[in-house]
Each structure stands twice: as structure tokens, then as C-alpha cells.
Amino acid sequence: SYELTQPPSVSVSPGQTARITCSGDALPKKYAYWYQQKSGQAPVLVIYEDSKRPSGIPERFSGSSSGTMATLTVSGAQVEDEADYYCYSTDSSGNDRVFGGGTKLTVL
């Protein structure tokens, strides 16, 4: 089955830039999506189609994709950005969806 691989954790100080990666064999041809999940809450979409930001999402959140890796960047990370982040995409057939294992972002 298809897999998306994320680092388990990323840690930055407030104001620094955090980068969370997601690797998958189908990413050169399939979009990546990114979700933020704070403790005890439902996930929230922060990036769609590799680099688009939904309305209401702060500009410090950005996304990019190159080859088999997609990256979520949080520029000037704030304490309130502490959360688990999940990438999401589909396999090369376009049928099976999958979430990455999640990355815990710590800002302190």
C-alpha cells in the first residue's frame, strides 16, 4: 500500500522558520494537502494542491513540492502553531488516499 513519510517531530523557537517534509513516490504527479490538528480538536486544512492557502489561514503558512517531497513551511512560527501536522495525498492510480504519519511541531 502507498505511504507518505513525515518526520515524527520538528522543533523551533518562536519567530524561526519551521519546515515539515512529506515524501511519497506519487508526489511528482499528485497534489499534497496539509492539515493542522491541535490537541483535542478536529484537523484544519492549511494548504491544498501543494501550495494554495485556504481563506483564513495566516500567510506564514506556505507549501511547496519538488520531486517526491512536499514541504510545509511555517515562517515566523508562533506558539499557537504548536500542533500535529499531517500531509495527505493519493496514490499513483488516483484511487487510494493516504495520510502521512504526522509531525509534531513544537514552538518554544
Next chain:
Amino acid sequence: QVQLQESGPGLVRPSGTLSLTCAVSGASISSNNWCIWVRQPPGKGLEWIGEIYHSGSTNYNPSLKSRVTMTVDKSKSQFSLKLSSVTAADTAVYYCARADGIFGVVTPHPQYWGQGTLVTVSS
């Protein structure tokens, strides 16, 4: 605004069937949208269970396909999920989510989420 609300039993016996409903308000479910079901075991990551288009077309996670059934009831503006032959490994928070778009044009991805409901499988 679009709102989704999951409902169903919080406790299911092993070997039984988990049944959940997702009520949608604030938007029509009659065209160009999917209901996507996602679950999250306690302390673990998100797992895609499957999706159903407003037309009734379904797409399930291969690892769960033999046990999953999703349906849509447009008259009640709700979707439903059934998972049969459950075990303790099916204990999780179950989310329903909405994805807007045209079948075959966009990749359905959750845009609006319900708050989730915890289902425990235990005797």
C-alpha cells in the same frame, strides 16, 4: 457556514457493527461533494476510511474494504458509515468531512470537518 455532526453509539461490542451518521447543514449534499470518513485511534495518526460522492459512488480503503459500507440519504442531508466485524483495533475517534468538487476533476480532500465521535469497541 458548513457544519457536520457525527452521531452514533459510543460503545460497540466486539464482532458487532459500528454505525455512524453524519448530518450536514449549511450546504446542499445534492451536488458536487463527497463525504469522507477518517478515523484516529487514541494517541495515533489519521487514517482514511473511504469516501462517498453525492451520487452514491464509493471508494474505500483497501485494508477496510471488506468491512465498510457508506451510504447517502439526500432527503435527510446525511451520510452514514457502517463497519462490520469490529475489534478493539477499531477503537478510534471517527470524523466525517466534506470535500467539494467535480468527480474526476479534483482529488477529494477534507475541507470541512465534524468534531469527531469516539467509538470504543469493548465487551
